[in-house]
Amino acid sequence: MGDCSSSDVLTIAAPQIFDGIAMRGPGAIRISKGRIESIAFGTSEPRASIQLPRDAILAPGFIDIQVNGGGGVLLNDEPTEAGVRRIVAAHRKAGTTGCLPTLITDRSEIIERLAAAAEACLKIPGVLGFHLEGPALNRSRKGIHPEAEIRVPNGRDLAAIKRFGNRGRSIVTLAPECVPASMIDALIGAGLRIAAGHSDSTAADIGRAVDRGVSGVTHLFNAMSQLNAREPGLVGAALGDDRLFAGIICDGIHVDPLSLRVAFRCKGRDRLMLVTDAMPSAGTNDQKFMLQGRQITLRDNRLTGPDGTLAGAHLTMIEAVRNAVALLDISLVDALIMASRTSAAFLGLESELGRISPGYRADLVAFTPDFEVVGTWIGGVGSMDEASEASRRG
Structure with a gap:
């Protein structure tokens, strides 16, 4: 071997x-x-x-900071060491040597179950930390997240979320306009990185959040306020603020190729990160799976819920690299940097990984x-x- x-x-x-x-x-x-x-x-x-x-x-090796599932496993359904092992194994076959298993918005007990398993999961080769996408999202930008579970974290939630602060290099995605500034301070103080996402924030909202330490943007262009003439929104703030790293789903479905190229021109290879937002179908031939009681269907490489809402991606990192070269019209060198070195820098691992x-x-x-x-x-x-x-x- x-x-x-x-x-x-x-x-x-x-x-x-x-x-x-x-x-x-x-x-x-x-x-x-x-x-x-x-x-x-x-x-x-x-x-x-x-x-x-x-x-x-x-x-x-590729570093993927947003991995909801793979190999037939959704992390929310199996927030255990065994579940994480199966997800990591599926993505390793596609070149991912470091990832953040990602838990989408769910009940308090699911967050607690993953927190309890986190220390053991960090011993699995390739697990660099975890990504909690929610529950503090904006309902108007919920995407496929279950609206009934979107909430400002209560004391129980916060206690569980803070446990990830010393579990590798973990991330929380939240809508800055939906939580008090003190909560952002507390999460960063606990050792977590904060990314803005599923947000209807103004550019001014994001500017204030970045001043407090928010450093990332989750799946740029998707589930967020857009760039308009008199309100740049989260997209405009992300494109215009060099302090922000931004993940982007390069599958040719989530973001139009022209928008991908605009993002690359604005952010460059040192701030734009390739992510998969992968679901359980990644690494399998499965055409359907269940997501929190809803059937998700794969058709023409597109995952959608019953109402047609995009439900994550059927994507691996080697495919994202290939797509980046083709859709962004960039060099393989640029794509490889976006798949590894930039993500390592966002996680504070630039002296360990990415070179x-x-x-x-x-x-x-x-x-x-x-x-x-x-x-x-x-x-x-x-x-x-x-x-x-x-x-x-x-």
């Missing part, structure tokens, strides 16, 4: 290496104790532990020019498909 235990040394040779800054290669990287020890370009390494296929690209450089964690993905993932490594522990195993050298 190309594994590297805490005492082993692993060398991976690749015809091309994207080191987080530029496409280089050929080269070889040496991994020791889960971290990159050294990297050498311009030379072959015939004795490498793993020789990647001749057209493969080795890059920093292939000495001292960084050995979280890596290898894929072909046709965007087929042939291997992933998390802390030097690898998972490669059968075709790639044929290229391995012992």
Whole structure:
């Protein structure tokens, strides 16, 4: 499997290496104790532990900060260690080596169940923290979230939510106009990152929230106040404020390609992050699943509820990277930065993840020019498909 235990040394040779800054290669990287020890370009390494296929690209592993489900599992239905393992495994096959399992708006007891399991879940390779999307959303921008459960968090909710503050690098998405400023202060003080989303806020609302420490925007353009002539809304604030990171769903369904290109021109690769907003269908052939009592149907790669509302995405990170190159008309380098380095920076992990450089964690993905993932490594522990195993050298 190309594994590297805490005492082993692993060398991976690749015809091309994207080191987080530029496409280089050929080269070889040496991994020791889960971290990159050294990297050498311009030379072959015939004795490498793993020789990647001749057209493969080795890059920093993808980081997805919004993963509702995958592998047939919705986190809300299985807020347990077992449920998280299945979700993470499904997305790892598509190149995701770091993710935030995401809980959408739900009852207090569901938040508490995930909080109770969170510490154990953080031991699962690839779990960097959690994303609580709700319950403090604006009902007018609810999307597929259950309106009956949208609320200003009560004392019970806040106690459970704050527990995620020291559980990896966790995020809360909320509508800033729907909660008191003191609540934002309390959540940030507990160690959580705050993203604005499912919000009908004005640009002035967002400016005040950013001044208080709000640093992200959840699925830009979707479920939020739009950019208008005399009120820029959350979209305008996100595009115009360089302090804000913004996730974006690049599936060609949630956001028009022209809007994607506008967002890239305004935010650039260092503030715009690729996310999947993936649902249980990701990594499966399932055409239907249940979401909080409603049937969600997959048709033409579009997930919708009974009333036609978009219900998350049928998307993986390798597909998001491929789509970004095609729909945004950007380079593969730019797309890879948006899929890893930028998300790492948003999470405060820019000195650990998002680059292939000495001292960084050995979280890596290898894929072909046709965007087929042939291997992933998390802390030097690898998972490669059968075709790639044929290229391995012992």
